[in-house]
Amino acid sequence: MPQRDRIAEPWGVRTPYEPGDAWPVRVDSYLREGLSAGDVDRWVPAASLLHSNGDAMDIAVKDGAMVGVRGRAHDRVNRGRLDPKDLFGWQANASTDRLTRPLVREGDELVETDWDTAMSRIVARTRALLDEQGPSAIGFYTSGQLFLEESYTVAVIAHGGIGTNHVDGNTRLCTATAAEALKESFACDGQPGSYEDVDHADVIALFGHNMAETQPVLWSRVLDRLAGSRPPAIICVDPRPTPVARAADVHLAPLPGTNVALMNGLLHEIIAHGWIDRDYLDAHVVGFDELEQRVKKYPPERVAEICRVPAEQIRRAAEILGRAERLLSTVLQGFYQSHQATAAAVQVNNLHLIRGMLGRPGCGVLQMNGQPTAENTRECGADGDLPGFRNWSNDAHVADLAKVWNLEPEQIPHYAPPTHLMQMMRYAEEGSIRMLWVMGTNPAVSLPELHRIRSILSQERLFLVVQDLFLTETARFADVVLPAATWGEKTGTQTNADRTVHLSEKAVEPPGEARSDLDIFLDFAARLDLRDKDGGPLVTWKDPESAFEAWKECSRGRPCDYSAMTYGKLRERGGIQWPCDAEHPDGTERLYAGGRFYSDPDYCETYGRDLVTGAPVEPTEYRAMNPGGRAVIKAAEHLPPHELPSEEHPLVLITGRTLYHFHTRTKTARAPQLQQAAPDVWAELSEPDARLAGVTEGDLLEIATPRGTVQAAARITGIREGVVFLPFHYGYWDTDSRSNDRAGNELTITDWDPASKQPINKTAAARVRLLERRDAPAPAPTTTASAPRTASIPPTAGAPGATADEDLAGAM
């Protein structure tokens, strides 16, 4: 069987195919050294938990331990392929530093204890706070790593049981803008497109989406189209020379913070040339006139000046987009974590609405997710929204949810929008949130302006509960630490970025006394004795499958309808896309076919927000604007970012990710192949900026913003001039340094998009300074967007243990 170093070649071998054909099968697998498939006792189905693509795989188990993974050949998402994080990340489960017993704070120390003691402390504090202040004292910070069943259970406990409005997920950092952009354009969350649109598209446009690194298997699908004889044209918007940019027909590298101007420029050209679908607009859309007026002020020359991109490139890109017959657009952090996030992402939806390109093969929008189960936090309400895409400002929806939960509507907080994460941190800072329960995420590294976050988390008056696999930077501040089981050690469903639901099953026992997140929540609910309005238990389920059955009822009749799915069906069929109901028992490939939307005022999830002020649109206003339930075009003007480069801070800092790591590296740094590929932090600079600073490859830099400084080795790349890039993954748990000078978020600004409330990690003013000459190259991968300009740097390659199998035998 062909073997390949998948650290050196993250996307594996090409299997070219033609438009409309099925993507060929290629089964990737990796087993612990010395083992072959014949040695494996059993294979247990699961899906990726280190990105949002939802690659389906089987976990290999031998003697009760995980020993490898293999892609599932016939799954719709990956057709057998796995990316480097899928292939190697599982090894982190067996790390010797897993948490195996609960910890509680005794003075300055966290000491081991039993579950009863740890849970009793949490319950006692919860009760005391409820008596003293009420539900507003308690906040839940959930994670796009929880399974659906866990997200739903925590949503029921928080919204229905405790009655707090303070629930959000770490998805606020990755996909809040995806959700909000969809809500603004379609009045409801829900991914319009499907990965299969890659098979049909003649133009694929990636807006701030480095797909090659964030969803490598989906990028392999694009590469396989590009290797065919009728490849799609690629448009890339990104300030970095990403693998996507290198494959693009047009690469636009705007100055960070100018995405709305760029989008308006593209829309201007498309409308001016009449590349629009009038019939579609007339029949299915409101708001086009305002857009037409607005973009008149954005001719290519003006946009070129704002974005510092050649006008000719804008024209070329617009022509390709405007003449596309089957256009697929994808959007991610380059838009979501930048200035005017929602407004920019909405313009991508507008592009598809004016071109009438939705709900048909090859015609789709993928507002992508970052976290693996971001979709579940959104649909189940673990991001603060009401479960099932119910509308908090529609009393009938609240009443309906109350019926599902057998509560009075008044018991479910809906007097204002749910409190988003950054506001929760603010309430904790001023002392009105006094208990924060953080599950499976690491705000002490992932949130902006870390010195502020540390000062909030370390307050004595804040009771901090952290539920995780490891003693993370955040867990060190905790009052109670709960050891959690993870992927492969528990059962549940995961929904990916194109609405595909997979069942991920328990393969091995969790270490020590670690428990599944679901079991922890069920125990909490039981100890608090949460009741419905008739005195029965509020949480009526006791295991993953019964939780899934409860969720199915909650989702019934809503856009994210799971009612015709079962664990059995998921086992038998592999991934299924929602909505999956009696009418669509096999699931639904694309939303919004035929211009039918979920935006009817009585049915929609939201009435939208003002894109600049974030103020929610009043129900009456929405009814007047969109009585017929059409798609909504929202125009936006370009506004300058809040922090502009200055004499003192002449560069723009953007933070981001690399292919080999996920989030704050709690798992990926514990997988040796991934860790070796990107072992430490670096900073990317353009050649002209490096020359100005007197810096060459590998030199130690100080990167400073008004909030702090970070030290990192310089990598000179083809990044656009005026921009410095830092990966945000690197925190402090695996360094000896106590000086807090490694995490990218030491430097980021506390500011967020007013509509999506997503923090802005990609627009800050910065300066760089040479600290120390060094001879060795920066510890950055050469295979990715951080590819060096300097020749003679040894290419990133895996040690012998990074070789995986690629089986093309099943290829068609």
Next chain:
Amino acid sequence: MRDLHGRENDLAHHLLLVSERHKADHEVYHLARDLAVWSQRHVRALAEAAPSYGIDLSAEPEGKATLAERLRERGSELLGLRSDAGLLMLRDLRTVYTEAAGISLDWEMVGQAAKAAQDDQLLQLVQQCHPDTLRQMRWANAKLKESSPQVLVG
């Protein structure tokens, strides 16, 4: 128009003060600043239109932050750790709302007068500015709605 010019100036100034006072409440800090720019824009637009009506209005918006206000900004960061900052914020947002509501009525009256006088130029000015005022009001209202439960009950 003179009254309107004065009130827009006051609102811009007040929004900047609110921004500085609530530096620890980052959304209020940033947005109050952004929305002050709208009122400053209105001040300029009114000053440009004024000569046609025989009025002389200054185009230079007031409300640049003084040293004392910068000190207040620093103070607000410290105050931000205390919960009564919330009450102060509610009071400030309430004032933004009522000031903007007054301005909205002023625009309404100017707009009606422009219609009656068939003054297209003035009507255009109203149509350009009045929606901003309504958005300023909605923002203050939404922020009040969102913050009141935590401040008053929490």
